[in-house]
Amino acid sequence: MENGLKRRLNMLAAALALVGLLGGCATSGSAKDPAEGFNRAMFAFNEGLDTVLIKPVAKGYDVVMPTPARTGVSNFFGNVADVFIAVNNLLQGKPSDAASDAGRFLINSTVGILGFFDVASEMGMEKHEEDFGQTFGRWGAGPGAYVVVPFFGPRNVRDTGGLILDVAADPVGNTRHVPTRNTLTVLRVVSERAAMLPADKVIEEAALDKYSYVRDAYLQRRHNLVFDGSPPRDPDSE
Amino acid sequence: MKWLIAVLAGLLISSGAGADEIAPDVMIKNVANDVLDVVRKDKDIQTGNARKAVELVEAKVLPHFNFTHMTSLAVGKDWRQASPAQQKALIEEFRTLLVRTYSKALTEYRDQTIEYKPLKMQPGDTDVTVRTQIHQSGAKPVQLDYNLEKSDRGWKVYDISVGGVSLVTNYRGSFGQEVSANGIDGLIKILHSKNQSGQTSASVKQ
Numbered sequence: 001m002e003n004g005l006k007r008r009l010n011m012l013a014a015a016l017a018l019v020g021l022l023g024g025c026a027t028s029g030s031a032k033d034p035a036e037g038f039n040r041a042m043f044a045f046n047e048g049l050d051t052v053l054i055k056p057v058a059k060g061y062d063v064v065m066p067t068p069a070r071t072g073v074s075n076f077f078g079n080v081a082d083v084f085i086a087v088n089n090l091l092q093g094k095p096s097d098a099a100s101d102a103g104r105f106l107i108n109s110t111v112g113i114l115g116f117f118d119v120a121s122e123m124g125m126e127k128h129e130e131d132f133g134q135t136f137g138r139w140g141a142g143p144g145a146y147v148v149v150p151f152f153g154p155r156n157v158r159d160t161g162g163l164i165l166d167v168a169a170d171p172v173g174n175t176r177h178v179p180t181r182n183t184l185t186v187l188r189v190v191s192e193r194a195a196m197l198p199a200d201k202v203i204e205e206a207a208l209d210k211y212s213y214v215r216d217a218y219l220q221r222r223h224n225l226v227f228d229g230s231p232p233r234d235p236d237s238e
Numbered sequence: 239m240k241w242l243i244a245v246l247a248g249l250l251i252s253s254g255a256g257a258d259e260i261a262p263d264v265m266i267k268n269v270a271n272d273v274l275d276v277v278r279k280d281k282d283i284q285t286g287n288a289r290k291a292v293e294l295v296e297a298k299v300l301p302h303f304n305f306t307h308m309t310s311l312a313v314g315k316d317w318r319q320a321s322p323a324q325q326k327a328l329i330e331e332f333r334t335l336l337v338r339t340y341s342k343a344l345t346e347y348r349d350q351t352i353e354y355k356p357l358k359m360q361p362g363d364t365d366v367t368v369r370t371q372i373h374q375s376g377a378k379p380v381q382l383d384y385n386l387e388k389s390d391r392g393w394k395v396y397d398i399s400v401g402g403v404s405l406v407t408n409y410r411g412s413f414g415q416e417v418s419a420n421g422i423d424g425l426i427k428i429l430h431s432k433n434q435s436g437q438t439s440a441s442v443k444q
Contacts, residue, residue, distance in 0.1 A: 030411070078378070127378050198346035206339040206405070208432055212412040217403045224402020229381050231402065 012167060033146040033215060042148040043211050049151070050193075055200075058193035072116040073191045078127065079108045079115025080171050087169075088130035092138040100125050129225060132169075133162025137226035146215055154218040262386045262393040263357040263368045265302065270352055270370075273298050277347050284345065291341035299340065304387065304394035305333045311397060312409040313425075316417045324422045331429035336405070338433070350374045352382075364388040 033039060062070070086101035104120035104127065112119040121127055136158050137143070144157025155163060167173060172188060175181040207213035224231055260268075276294055277283050283291050309325070309332045310317045320328060355369035365387050372380040385397040397406045416425045 129378060201346065202339060202343050205342040206335070207412075208409070208416070208428060209412045212415065213408065216408045216411040220403045220408060221401055224381075224399075229402060 008167060008173060009164065012164060032143075032219060035145060035147065039146060039148040039215075040211055042150055043214070045150060046148065046153055047210075054189065054193050055197075058190050058197060061190050062194045062197060070191070070194065073187065074195060075108070075112070075118045076115045077172075077188050077191060078118065079105060079112070082108070082127070083171065084166075084169050085128050085130045088132060088135045089128060091135045092130070097128055101128060131159075131162055132165040133159030133222070134226050136162055137222070143219065143222065146219060154214060156219065156222065159222060260392060261357070262359070262366050262384075263354060265393055266368045266370070266384055266386075266395075267354060269298060269302055273344070274347065274352075277344055284347070286345045288338075288341055288345065291344045292337060295337050295341045295344065300333075300337070302393075302395055303336075304389065304396045305329050305336075307387065307394075307396040308332065308336070308406050311406045313413050313417075314407075314410045316414065316422065320422045324426065327426045328422070328429070331426060331433055332409075334433045335429060339405070348374070353379070366393075 030036070065073075082101050082105040086098045086105065089095075089098035089101055104125050107120045107123070107125070108115045108118060111117075118127070133155075141158045143159070147155050147157060147160055149155050149160060149163070152163060172181065172184045175184060203210065203213065273294060276298075277291075280290065280294075283294065306325075306329055309329045312332060313320070313328060317325070351373045353371040353373060355371065357366065357368060359366045365385070368384045368386060370382045370384070372382050374380075381399070381401050383399045384395050385399075386393045386395050388394075397404050399405065413425055416428055420427070
């Protein structure tokens, strides 16, 4: 296995061990968030990092890059991701979705010039959103407790397991040429963050307590994704 | 061609004099078109004029919402403990908060288009979900669903979900936390101060 990948997995494992250790002894909040004290600390850490570093860079990127260029970059990474979205759809027993994802990748990589143009969407091949956490969910794994992972943000125990596989399978992280890999990694973080800028303002406006707002939204969102947008409806009770 | 559609849309609205005759998906479509037409032409809203966005939401969107139901869903099991006066205050504050949020979202509107999914509805249904998808160039489509219930005055929205996240029940966690710490009045107070904190709040107050 390659050095870079090993190092990243080691770092992730160390971060997760820390989560487990501190999470275990933190006093409990609600049932879905037993490690609330620790999670709040990690959330504050991630927010701080975002405020001083990631968000300013994303804002600059948003200003400097013309919209078509930003769209192109976002399409490029979306195209790279389509490969393992196809794999996950296959693992979830959705061969026709998987075939469509693979078709998207073929079309966008060629006609769409290395993925910079999302031709497939224009042809009506819808983009899906899948990852290993959702695959585990599909297989019946429950979400488990809520965890805020340093650098990566909100997860639950199941999706943290998925995250390890996501990172291991990530084509960008597996790029052999180190400067290319680093450039792509940074560009992807910035591009994804820039796409979230409008949502930021809405969350600031909406949330009484940002931590629990983001937590509850994350848990709902993941539940929804596991069921591909139509989870069994939970009536008014909770 | 466009004028024809406009005329047809106008006919649909006016023929629905007995308001409940308008199908829920048609209602959502009309309101969304109305609102986005204004936003597309209004440079002030596009550049973040919250006051104008709030006015637009109050005039076009609010009449179609059932805030009592929304608030009771957001508060959850503690709702029944609240006195009528407390319930009234909660509805008022929650309404203000939602209007602010919705208005803020409108000022972020750019070139997204709305796709309406076919409505699954049986005759006699009084609770339906209108499913839509928001398309934006260079991004994954976002699922936006409206839950509506039938009332004497036509269909009313009681929940909106974005990507499967209910904007209403998402408050349950933080509301419940606040109620168990400081009671219903504590929740009213914190909502009130949140609503006072932004510059938009003045124009939302009735």
